[in-house]
Amino acid sequence: MKKHQFVCVMVAILTLIFPLFAKGSQEKPSELVVYAYDAFCGDWGPGPALVEEFEKQSGIKVNLVSAGDAVEMMTKVISEKENPWADVVIGITDDMAQKVYDAKLLDPYKSPMLETIPAFLQFDAQHRLLPFDYGNFAFVVDTERMSEKERPTSLASLTESKYKGKVILIDPRTSSVGLGLLLWTIEAFGEDNYLAWWKSMKENALTITDGWSSAYGLFTEGEAPLVLSYSTSPVYHVTYEDTTRYQTLLFSEGHSTTIEGVGLLASSKKKAEAKQFIDFLLSDAQLGIALANSMYPVNATIELPAAFDWAPKPQKSLSMSSEILAKNLDRWLTEWTQVMSR
Amino acid sequence: MADNGLTCSLKASYKDFTLDAQFSVQAGELACIIGPSGCGKSTTLQLIAGLFAQEGGSLLLNGQDIGQKPVHQRHIAMVFQDYALFPHMNVEQNIAYPLKIRKLSRAKRKERVARLLSLVALEGYQKRRSQELSGGERQRVALARALASDPQLLLLDEPLSALDAKLRKHLREEIRRIHDETGITTVYVTHDQEEALSIADRIIVMHAGRVMQEGKGEDIYHNPASLFVATFMGEGTTLPYSLIPKTLVNPGASDPFVFKPMEGKHTIFFRPEHVLVQDDKNLPLAEYLPHLSFKQAEVQSCEFQGDHYRLACSWEGHTILCHSSYRPRTPMVTLGVRINRIREYVDGESIAKRLLSPVGE
Amino acid sequence: MDTGNEQMRKANNLQYKRFYRMVPLPSVAVLLLLFFVPLFFTLSSAFITEEGLTFLRVLEVFTDSYTVKIMLFTLWQATLSTLFSLLVALPGAYLIATYSFRGKRLILALSAIPFVIPSILVVLGFVIFFGNNGFLNRMLMSLFNLSEPPLKILYSFKAIILAHTFYNFPIIMSLVSSYWEHLDGNCESASQTLGANKVQTFLRVTLPRLLPAIISAASLVFLFCFNSFAIILVLGGGPQYTTMEVEIYRQARMLGNSGAAAALSLFSILTTTLLLLWYNASQRRLARSETYQNSKRLLEKRPATLSGKLLALFYTVSSFLFILGPIASVVIRSFMASSSRSATESFSLKWYRQLLSLERATGHMGSALGALTNSTLIALLVALCTVPVALSMCIAIRRREGKQSFLELLGMLPMTVSSVIIGLGYYLISARLRGGLAxxxxxxxxxxxxxxxxxxxxxxxPEYRKIPLSYMHSSLTLGAGPVKTFLLIELPLLKGAMFTGAIFAFALSMGEFNATLTLANSSITTLPIVMYRLIGSYNFQGACALGTILIGVCTIVFIVSEFAKGGSYGR
Structure with missing residues (x-):
């Protein structure tokens, strides 16, 4: 008797809840819906200022939706394929793009602004994703703990025994920056040799952290003089702390580049407005994005503030096609784990 | 059945115990339920209070069937073994609790609490916390609280079991006095037969979930309906019936007694205070009515009890308990018990006297 | 006749039972909506592939030698961490239960702090205190004129155990000591009069009686260590120490393979649920095994012997160092700033001035004050809501005592599931529910x-289980119905426990990060979120300042609760 009642109540609750989950989206046709990753949208990100400016300029209302972090946003867009809401999606990086291509979600858009963007940044030849900012992975050095001549000049030199316990790395299984280094080594040494580099790096790594935050935290606490980060990292220290103590090291193999792209959804019913927004993103919004995101603008005509002098651009930019990446990532991570946990 | 008072027929079964008890209590009576631990006496109280669900039977209180009423509408108050004084309330708040439930005005509550406290002789204890009270004081507060609810029936579940002997005696007199002053029908559970005999108007002896005997204390003590009641309510000696021919003495009469043995285990029982003790083997037993005589009984132990000595004697492998007004001077004594003091049982059940004398009793 | 009686009996039962059966429904609904339904959807992907339903993936995970190896390591480190936490905690529990000394309440209050600050802050605190360039090493280096840091504790298996011990021993200490305090001391006296010395008495009498409390506390700690993530990776020094949680993260987030992640989670949830069942059983045993003393046993005023004094002193000092070292490092760091990085740092209120908008804020510091208000409001709401919800579950559990309580397990399960999996579940909710700020x-x-x-x-x-049934029965016989009995007897008696529970809920909510970020779509900024933003934008000292505020709020709240507990009745 009691059990029956309990089951009935459970069923009742479930039937009440399911419609809630099934309800999905409500159409708000009056606005241009833009998905962006979380950090882009908060009051600390470039989003709010950029939207305000665009609304003022164009008179088009924009609903900037914070869709979780980059991975979650992508999953969200793909899972909403049947029931689309967004018109524009901001922040899919070149290395993750394959899944979105495969889902055939995006319309190509050959923006007039592409002229201002160097060819090496235009990672999608079909222009389904257009680059809007980019950055390089790089090692940052604490100049007070490592003199000029001691500093490594290449990925290869980083494996020398004098750097034993002096480098902080990040786990590619849990961090996109960590993954960046893994891809960087593959791009630099090729599939056959990258594991050898990691093997010899094992001794030199003080620790391999879960994420960039803890790695950089250990670094500024003085635990080690070298850390994996972005080439733009010193900009903050120059701007807000007025110090050049932390400097980017340029490596002779070149640097792996991560490019963030914006895309127009094929399902959008407001393509004209969406295109206008993308053009804006690639022109007037460029400086704001670069400053707030600590990335380089893709638009070559943009004049950067002096602090960006401390974020040198590498001679050589390395990248990998998203197709190859998508095909091999699982295997590479497994191989990496095997080598590193031995 | 009686319109007034409590009439109950209770049935309930548990994992390894079945309760099936019928008894009644007259209005204004103080009844004791007594029995060894595990006999179901506390369960009986909880069934009456409605804390446990009944399986059948009936429960009439002052002519009303209360068997299906929820606990709080039965007007039955209960004092628990651990008193269950609410630790977050002081004495006044505890006693005023049922009054507050019934939404009595503050002034009336105050007055009523004061009256109840003077009834239980705890004037001025209003503001004390329950943790500061002694065991006896807690017991009285619990009683006052139960009385405050103006119950039609008061249940007391071994209320004195946690107290020391002297306090126990004092408090049971108090309970009797309070009962007489309030006149509330009361059911009192205890495992102490002395307590039951001294306090109760009516005693209900329970064993293994059943009522064994119900009646006045004197009746139960002097005419126990079964061997169990006989041995539970006070001490005594149980001997096989077959000893009678060997020990029977009939001074002054020549007619022999008629023996009528029965089927089953036939036993005799007598109380220690009915045994005569003679420690001088040269002198006869000072008994001139028909009696049983146990010669050459060896004194095993002799305990001084104040007003008498309690002896345990061994006679032909049987132990006989007796009271003596003096300490025996020799280890060997002669014991005697009058025929009319003897009760007979077959398979534990009381029977009419089978040991018949033509002289008559 | 018979059927009449049968009906009567049912009527009698229903008077109370219908009321109690309805009580936990709202809490069950909340748990279902926000935990079980999302969890169910997340986990179900373990069985669904493009080809349809399959058990192959789950089977694969359960038999794969790599996952089994990781699982074994996860269990191993959790076991070791728990053992060490016990080793450190039990002497403390003894001291607290036996003696009264200065700083005792403070220890208990502080002990909950590691529990509520985000793990990244714990990691940072550890590094600032124990690191190569940390406080301890720098002190030793200047003291003995060394060129190399002498203490190489971090970045090894040792460090994992150390950090877990730091994180968890206070919990064991406070749980076991509060049980110990209420144990009847007569058994120990009896044992000694029977000729056993102190050690024998402890081993043969005290320890067996404490065992349920120890098991219950230890299994709690085991669960935390089992799901530990950041501490193991950062302080362990790298991928040779991989736990299930890391593997789940890799599958779910890096490879987008939610099916494999779900299968892995299923594996670890099954393991932890087994543990939880054990934990539950020991909890119930705990409630039954002893007649709980209503009053604390008389505490000896101060340690009597010299060795006792020394032990108390040593323990107080070292546990202070242990708990406070890393926390204090975070606090001290927040008061440091320098005009330039190359200049030496000095005391400064810069971050606090920015926080209170007394100074132009740099970066995310501007949103900190709003976040503090947000966090406090949310935490207050959470504290106010959680207590009635949990209470309603307790009522239902208490009524069904004796049977394996399904509800109890239901309420405990959220503790066993990894944050990555819960995160996925929340993501599912947020994707389905679009709405405004409200x-x-x-x-x-x-x-x-x-x-x-x-x-x-x-x-x-546990507090509820300690209320004797006779209180409730007594109230019923005095004419109060079940509702009134609950309001007038049970509720006031549980006041202390409810207060402590509310404090815990408050502190947990203050420190919560993952769920907030996923569910609020960054429309709500809380203190931990700003803290992470600050770290993300290189401002560690600012983050430390926010961390300090978090620690401060929690300390005040816990100290208040400790003192409130001391004044409550019936204990």
């Missing part, structure tokens, strides 16, 4: 509620 607030509060329920349940339920 909805975001509601979801965040409800999610915090789900996270806090196991802890609040844990605080209230």
């Amino acid at each position: 909805l975001s607030y509601t979801l965040v509060v409800l999610a915090h509620l789900v996270i806090a329920i196991p802890f609040v349940l844990r605080t209230i339920l």
